Amino acid sequence: MEDSDSEDDLPPCWEERVTIDGNIYYVNHLTKTTQWFHPRTGVKKCVSEELPFEWKKIVDTSGKILYKHESKDITTHTDPRLAFPHELKKYVDRVRYKFDGSSTALEVLNGLNLSNKIALITGANTGIGFETAYSLAMHNCCVVFGCRSINAAEEAVSKIKARRNNANCTIIELNLSSLKSVKQFAAEFKKKFNRLDILILNAGVFALPYTLTEDGYESTFQICHLSHFYLTKLLEPEILNASFPRIIVVSSESHRYSNLTERNLSEAVLSPPYNKYRSLMAYNNVKLCNILFANQLHMRLYTKGVNVYSVHPGNLVYSNIWRNWWFYKVLFYICRPFTKSLQQAASTSVFCATSAVLDKISGIYYNNCFPCEPSKSAMNYILSQKLWQMSEELIRKVLEKIE
Known part of the structure; x- marks a missing residue:
C-alpha cells in the first residue's frame, strides 16, 4: 500500500460503495473482490438509510441513479451518504473527532x-x-x-x-x-x-x-x-x-x-x-x-x-x-x-x-x-x-x- 496523508484514504484500485440499507462496502477492481472492512483501517462503517438534508435520488431516462442537491443545484453519481459515515462501535475502540477550531x-x-x-x-x-x-x-x-x-x-x-x-x-x-x-x-x-x-x-x-x-x-x-x-x-x-x-x-x-x-x-x-x-x-x-x-x-x-x-x-x-x-x-x-x-x-x-x-x-x-x-x-x-x-x-x- 502507498503512503497516504490519511489512514481513511483508500489504496489504489479500491472504491467505496454503499448498500440501500446503509452498509458501506469496498470494491477491489484489481482482484474483482468486495469486503465490508476498510482495507487500511479494518473498520466497518455504515451510513444513514436516509439521504442527507436537501439531497434527493432521481433516475434518468437510461435508468441510471443520480443524486441532486436541491438548493445548490448539484447533480452527481456518487451517493452523498458516503460523505457522512459512522464507524460501527462494535469495531472501533476510540472516538474520532474530525472538527477543530477552524470548523464552522x-x-x-x-x-x-x-x-x-x-x-x-x-x-x-x-x-x-x-x-x-x-x-x-x-x-x-x-x-x-x-x-x-x-x-x-x-x-x-x-x-x-x-x-x-x-x-x-x-x-x-x-x-x-x-x-x-x-x-x-x-x-x-x-x-x-x-x-x-x-x-x-x-x-x-x-x-x-x-x-x-x-x-x-x-x-x-x-x-x-x-x-x-x-x-x-x-x-x-x-x-x-x-x-x-x-x-x-x-x-x-x-x-x-x-x-x-x-x-x-x-x-x-x-x-x-x-x-x-x-x-x-x-x-x-x-x-x-x-x-x-x-x-x-x-x-x-x-x-x-x-x-x-x-x-x-x-x-x-x-x-x-x-x-x-x-x-x-x-x-x-x-x-x-x-x-x-x-x-x-x-x-x-x-x-x-x-x-x-x-x-x-x-x-x-x-x-x-x-x-x-x-x-x-x-x-x-x-x-x-x-x-x-x-x-x-x-x-x-x-x-x-x-x-
Whole structure:
C-alpha cells in the first residue's frame, strides 16, 4: 500500500460503495473482490438509510441513479451518504473527532436534517447565540429564542427567514436578571412544547459595572449562572420527555483563573458587595460555576438518558459580549484579523448538541470541538455539590418573597 496523508484514504484500485440499507462496502477492481472492512483501517462503517438534508435520488431516462442537491443545484453519481459515515462501535475502540477550531457551525451540521428537534437557546438574538440559532434553523431545527428584547429577537429571526423562509423559530421573552421572568418563560414554553431536545445555556455578560438584579444578586452571577440553573430545573420534565436530550452549558477558559474554593464558596463571594466586586474575577468565577453545574447535571441526569456538556467557544472571539468594557473593544478591534469568527465560535456548541459520535459520551468539557481537561477546581465534586445546594437556597430565598 502507498503512503497516504490519511489512514481513511483508500489504496489504489479500491472504491467505496454503499448498500440501500446503509452498509458501506469496498470494491477491489484489481482482484474483482468486495469486503465490508476498510482495507487500511479494518473498520466497518455504515451510513444513514436516509439521504442527507436537501439531497434527493432521481433516475434518468437510461435508468441510471443520480443524486441532486436541491438548493445548490448539484447533480452527481456518487451517493452523498458516503460523505457522512459512522464507524460501527462494535469495531472501533476510540472516538474520532474530525472538527477543530477552524470548523464552522454550518460545517459541523453539513448533511444533517434536524426537523425532529426542538432547541432552546438563551441569548439567541446576537453574537455566538445568533450563529448557533441560525445554523440549527437552517437545518430545519425548531429553534426557541429565549431573549430579553423581543424587538432584537424579531430582527434576528427576520435575518434567518431572509435565508430560509420556512425556518421554524419561536420567540419567548426571557430576562435572566429576574427569576420571576425565568418562571414565566418556563410556563410559556410548556404551553407551546411538551419536550425539549436541545438546551443551550448561551447567554452571558462580561465586565459589567457593579449592578444588582431585581432579586438582589450581583448581575454577572445571576445572569450567567443562577437563572440558567433555575431555568434548567424548571424545564427538566420537558427535557426528560425528549428521546435523546442534550444540555450544553457555555463556559470559558477564564474558569481557570477563578478564586473559588470549597472553603470560600459563599453568597458573599459569588455575589459580593460593591467594595469587593471585581468584574474580571466575577466573570472567572461564574465560568467555573458553569462547568461545576454541568458536571452535577451529568451526574444527576445521565442515568435518565440526558447528555450534558460544558464548552469553551474559543479564544479571541469578536462578539458583542465585550460591549461593556472599552479597553476590550479597542483590543479586539486591533486583533480582529486574528480572531475566530462567530460561525467558528458557535461550532463547539452545535457539535455537542448534534454530533452522533457523542451519543454515549457525557459530562465532558469541550474546546474547539474536542474534549479538553478543565481545571482541577472544575473537577472538584464537593465544590460542585456545594454550588448546587447554594444555588437552590438562593433561588428559594427569592421565591419566598415573590410568591
